[in-house]
Amino acid sequence: MPEPATAARIRAIESAAIASGAVTGLDLMARAGAEAVAAALAAWPALAAGRRRAVVLCGPGNNGGDGFVMARLLRERGWDVNVFLFGEPARMPPDARTAHDAWAAQGPVRPLAELDAWVRAMAAADRPDLWVDAMFGTGLARPLPAEVGRALEAAGRAAAAGGARVVAVDMPSGVDADTGRVMFAPRPDAGPPFRPLQADLTVTFHAAKPCHAAGEGRAFCGRVVVADIGLGPWDGHRHDA
Numbered sequence: 001m002p003e004p005a006t007a008a009r010i011r012a013i014e015s016a017a018i019a020s021g022a023v024t025g026l027d028l029m030a031r032a033g034a035e036a037v038a039a040a041l042a043a044w045p046a047l048a049a050g051r052r053r054a055v056v057l058c059g060p061g062n063n064g065g066d067g068f069v070m071a072r073l074l075r076e077r078g079w080d081v082n083v084f085l086f087g088e089p090a091r092m093p094p095d096a097r098t099a100h101d102a103w104a105a106q107g108p109v110r111p112l113a114e115l116d117a118w119v120r121a122m123a124a125a126d127r128p129d130l131w132v133d134a135m136f137g138t139g140l141a142r143p144l145p146a147e148v149g150r151a152l153e154a155a156g157r158a159a160a161a162g163g164a165r166v167v168a169v170d171m172p173s174g175v176d177a178d179t180g181r182v183m184f185a186p187r188p189d190a191g192p193p194f195r196p197l198q199a200d201l202t203v204t205f206h207a208a209k210p211c212h213a214a215g216e217g218r219a220f221c222g223r224v225v226v227a228d229i230g231l232g233p234w235d236g237h238r239h240d241a
Helices: 007-019 025-043 062-076 094-104 112-121 146-162 216-220
Strands: 053-058 080-085 109-111 130-134 165-169 201-205 223-227
Touching: 007 025, 025 062, 025 094, 025 165, 025 201, 025 223, 053 062, 053 146, 062 080, 062 094, 062 130, 062 165, 080 112, 094 109, 109 112, 112 146, 130 146, 146 165
Parallel strands: 053 080, 053 130, 080 109, 130 165, 165 201, 201 223
Antiparallel strands: none
């Protein structure tokens, strides 16, 4: 089992893999999204049967790109998928923008600011079976704004009311990968602090991160699954590299 990997180490491994020419960033994103879907269906086999509903929350970086891949793959399985994005597509990194555009050819992308109203208007019969938190992963370097905190609160209420499962990609948004510290800006109304969306399952890639075992954020991860996306040959810390 690979040792826990810091955010900087993961970035270095990915950069080395891409620089080798053996894989592209888009390849890694496609693998990550596919592995996350596979892990969710393995965790809850009942979700693999019938027409299901999912909501995918995407961020402005490559974590969001993984989410767009997941949305497309779930749609291809016949699921009803709704996608919400924090940020502007034009400002996304190239691979994430490609994943966004591939999804947008199949379904709409709603602004994250609309999530709370969308949840409130949702009929009980339309409640999702699965929520995907693919907003912020290892690249998080600053507290998340109140808009994100409010959206995650709305998602948490809806998931609890509908008995839905929640999957986090890499880690619940708002958790620092290296320390497990929860990072949200203060509430404008001085109310209780924003919290990450409680995940039932966190799917991370290549190696666990320190936050999966330590820090306040660990409590929000649920069960952690480490998926192999083929980075082993570029990781000098791995015995099988």
